[in-house]
Amino acid sequence: MKILIIEPFFTGSHKQWAEGYQKHSSQEVDILSLPGRFWKWRMHGGSVTLAKRYHKMKFQPDLILATDMLNLPVFQSLIKPSCPVAIYFHENQFTYPWSPTDNDVKHQRDKHYGFINYSSTLSADHIYFNSQFHLESFFTGLEDFLRQFPDYREIHTIEKIKAKSSVLHLGLDLHKFDPFKSVNNTKPIILWNHRWELDKNPDDFFKVLQILSKRGVDFNLVVLGEEFKNERTCFTHARTNFDKYILQFGYSHSFDEYAQWLWKAAILPVTSNQDFFGASIMEAVYCNTIPLLPLRLTYPNLFQVNQNPEIFYQSNEELIDKLENLLDNNAIVKGNNYQDIAKNFDWEIMAPIYDETLEKLKNDLHNRKIEW
Numbered sequence: 001m002k003i004l005i006i007e008p009f010f011t012g013s014h015k016q017w018a019e020g021y022q023k024h025s026s027q028e029v030d031i032l033s034l035p036g037r038f039w040k041w042r043m044h045g046g047s048v049t050l051a052k053r054y055h056k057m058k059f060q061p062d063l064i065l066a067t068d069m070l071n072l073p074v075f076q077s078l079i080k081p082s083c084p085v086a087i088y089f090h091e092n093q094f095t096y097p098w099s100p101t102d103n104d105v106k107h108q109r110d111k112h113y114g115f116i117n118y119s120s121t122l123s124a125d126h127i128y129f130n131s132q133f134h135l136e137s138f139f140t141g142l143e144d145f146l147r148q149f150p151d152y153r154e155i156h157t158i159e160k161i162k163a164k165s166s167v168l169h170l171g172l173d174l175h176k177f178d179p180f181k182s183v184n185n186t187k188p189i190i191l192w193n194h195r196w197e198l199d200k201n202p203d204d205f206f207k208v209l210q211i212l213s214k215r216g217v218d219f220n221l222v223v224l225g226e227e228f229k230n231e232r233t234c235f236t237h238a239r240t241n242f243d244k245y246i247l248q249f250g251y252s253h254s255f256d257e258y259a260q261w262l263w264k265a266a267i268l269p270v271t272s273n274q275d276f277f278g279a280s281i282m283e284a285v286y287c288n289t290i291p292l293l294p295l296r297l298t299y300p301n302l303f304q305v306n307q308n309p310e311i312f313y314q315s316n317e318e319l320i321d322k323l324e325n326l327l328d329n330n331a332i333v334k335g336n337n338y339q340d341i342a343k344n345f346d347w348e349i350m351a352p353i354y355d356e357t358l359e360k361l362k363n364d365l366h367n368r369k370i371e372w
Helices: 012-024 039-056 072-079 111-123 132-146 157-162 175-180 202-214 233-241 255-264 279-286 316-328 339-343 347-367
Strands: 002-010 028-035 063-067 085-089 126-129 165-167 189-192 220-223 246-249 267-269 290-294
Touching: 002 012, 002 039, 012 028, 012 347, 028 039, 039 072, 039 111, 063 347, 072 085, 072 111, 085 111, 111 132, 111 157, 126 132, 126 347, 132 157, 132 165, 175 255, 189 202, 189 255, 202 233, 202 316, 233 246, 255 279, 267 279, 267 316, 279 290, 279 339, 290 316
Parallel strands: 002 028, 002 063, 063 085, 085 126, 126 165, 189 220, 189 267, 220 246, 267 290
Antiparallel strands: none
């Protein structure tokens, strides 16, 4: 089977996902993409450019797998596909938090992007979400979104969209970390390896570390992750406030260096307010870093809260206590069983699941009739 991935925002986790599936699939997978910048313009105009490029391709797919950054109805109208078209949601524009300083928020224009997501689910043959939490929060957000409009809200379409939706977890290339196993023989390292963005809640992360510091708890600090042009204030202050603890502060431009830090790290305290999957967390956990996770979002499901209650917290106070206990009582065990959770999402396991799922969609689709 020939599968074409359409990715208007080809960078970061979106790029890793597309290339990872292409590399590990037993199917013939090609990628049609645009550079990962100007995300709003990609959602509005990317479909036109990608449709033009599609017509120039010799590759004739049996199935198209687009992502949530594509205006799918526009793309379909321009290429008139003769094969099934599915869409994969890495994130969505109903529940993903907007920066309060964004101009679209100021001018109340941010609903445009949610409507692109909505119309794309209407036109897709099937919709995949990267976690159960994402699927559920999407439909909650969609109903709230539609109820904002004055009339003809088409609430009934939600059930129609649900009927063709399912979970297909993110695949990760975790085995590439294996050659970089290294040992930390110094103080335990606390790790941050997320984007430097509002939704990852860095303010609480550094507040927690500040309290540990005042209590005299000793640790080292490694802050990784993608930086942006306008650095958030909390990161600027952290460079000074935690100077004596810092081993690394800033983006690792070498994957080798990034992987080595993950293997050396002891604890990953997560404070995120939004996460549909948590790829960076899975990478750290695969490298035997112990996660401390808030009891919210996708984490209780993916990290099996019933089997692993010790890695969850419900308040910053509980996070501080658990973190201090690990650091003070030598309770950090590298080689913990949490790594097995992450292993389930390696492409070695996930690629055959994708292949089977997409093959079944192609074969079953002619039997499906959806009435509007």
